[in-house]
Ligand SMILES: [Ca+2]
């Protein structure tokens with residue numbers, strides 16, 4: 001009996017130790033998420049960072065997942081990671097609102113959106129007037145971030161290689 005009890009405890013210990021997600025990642029509905037504030041990056045380098053660690057920029061498939069990611073970001077973010085203050089004079093103040101990169105993009109075909117992790121596009125949460133309706137703009141804006149303009153946390157298509165839009169991002173991988 002005692003041995004069985006110990007075996008059960010060991011099993012619980014091992015199960016908990018071999019958590020479904022790597023250290024520092026958080027689990028939600030069978031996936032693991034990592035908020036990365038450092039290094040802050042543009043969309044392209046953010047995706048490269050995730051890929052180097054065996055993941056991709058986060059894909060979002062439901063309002064629940066959207067809310068989860070937004071909460072993770074709002075809890076984790078440090079306003080110091082936004083390097084835009086020095087640019088207030090040069091860009092519209094509106095751009096200073098916090099943002100976080102996710103994996104949605106239309107790099108392969110303009111106007112056809114895909115997730116970098118290859119999952120289907122079955123949910124979107126675009127900000128009004130996005131993706132940009134001006135073809136000159138949308139043709140250059142092929143990555144996406146969640147933007148807290150007016151604390152709305154909606155999605156905006158943006159340039160993937162911007163030297164200015166340097167910010168945090170969220171990587172996602174399946175739980176083990
Ligand atoms: Ca585009």
Ligand SMILES: [Ca+2]
Nearest residue numbers: 130132156157
């Ligand atoms: Ca846009």
